[in-house]
Amino acid sequence: MHALNSRFYTACSTLVCALLLSGTAAAVDRIELRDGSIVMGTFQDADGGKVKIETAYAGTLEIDQSAIVAMTVESDLVLQMEDGSVLEIPGLEVADEQLTLEQQANKNYALAELTRINPEPWELGDGYNFGGLASFGYDSQSGNTETDELTYRFETRWESLVDRYRAEAYGEINEANGIKNAENWTARGRYDRIQTGDWYWGGGVSAEQDLFADLDLRTSIGPYIGRKFFTDPVFALEAETGLAYITEDFISDEDREYLGSTWDVRMQSNYLG
Incomplete structure (x- = not known):
């Protein structure tokens, strides 16, 4: 019996040592x-x-x-x-x-x-970092007033160490008692060339329509210069200003074209996830 217990304790001791050694090896x-x-x-x-x-x-x-x-x-x-x-x-x-x-x-x-x-490979100059979002919403209510509201938005971004492509589109269609009271959309595309530091320059095009504002189509194209003020995911801020050639086609009013100035400010944060 004594010899059996000795062998048993020896075996257990060996097992414990093996477990300890495997743990320290990690x-x-x-x-x-x-x-x-x-x-x-x-x-x-x-x-x-x-x-x-x-x-x-x-x-x-x-x-x-x-x-x-x-x-x-x-x-x-x-x-x-x-x-x-x-x-x-x-x-x-x-x-x-x-x-x-x-x-x-x-x-x-x-x-x-x-x-x-x-x-990531793109951070070493190989390829682009891709990101974006897409959302779609529809709301219908019945009662004294029948309402239907449709909203949508799409946004994408391709970014490398030297340049960036951006595109977005959004719009809405609303009806009340079968009568349309809002119908508009906007689409924009931009190309940025990253410079040393936080500065960049680029060019953009845009098109928009708002039938209830008598606007059949407004287009713009032109260059701009921008700067990134904050780039932390908790709070990012960048602003742009530039010039654009603008044409406006109206449903009733007289069409027009002119040279205008542009500005754009973008803020975003992942503080809430």
């Missing part, structure tokens, strides 16, 4: 912050001055890159630096806010010079 990434805090988890991404790490206790954390003094990442990475360099490295070590890169013995980088980790 790669765990580590981030040390200026206030002395240590965050352990699995590195996810770094872009826009933010580092994301998946933790077992708090989900995905987003940390300001400026708050990091040391970092260890065990997986293979692609680094994009401020000077345009792209480095493929087997893991990453950051100490005293400096990147430790064995294959770059003649070049030292500060953590602040790191633009992004594992960039």
Whole structure:
């Protein structure tokens, strides 16, 4: 009986050791912050001055890159630096806010010079980043007044490091007691050429119709210059101004054409998701 218990405990001890060894062998990434805090988890991404790490206790954390003094990442990475360099490295070590890169013995980088980790192909100049939205709404109400309202909107954007294509269209059709009281649509297309910094220039065309404003068709075409004031997803703001040649065809009034000025302001935020 004593020999059997010894063999049993020996076997259990061996199993425990194997489990402990397998647990310690798993790669765990580590981030040390200026206030002395240590965050352990699995590195996810770094872009826009933010580092994301998946933790077992708090989900995905987003940390300001400026708050990091040391970092260890065990997986293979692609680094994009401020000077345009792209480095493929087997893991990453950051100490005293400096990147430790064995294959770059003649070049030292500060953590602040790191633009992004594992960039998308378009961020390296290969192709475009695509985004957009589409919405459609229909509302019908019955009672003393019968109303039907139809609204729609489409928007798309293709962006690379050097240029951007944008297109949008929206409109509405409303009826009350079988009588139409609104019918209008607008379509616009733009091409932007990105310049150094936050400035860009481009050209745009647009067309619109509003039958209940006597407008059969208004078209415009012309150049503009724009600037991105804020680019953070939490709050983005850009504005444009330029010139346009405009033609207006009216249903009843006399048609006209003229040279006009244009302005456009776009704000968006993902603060609420």
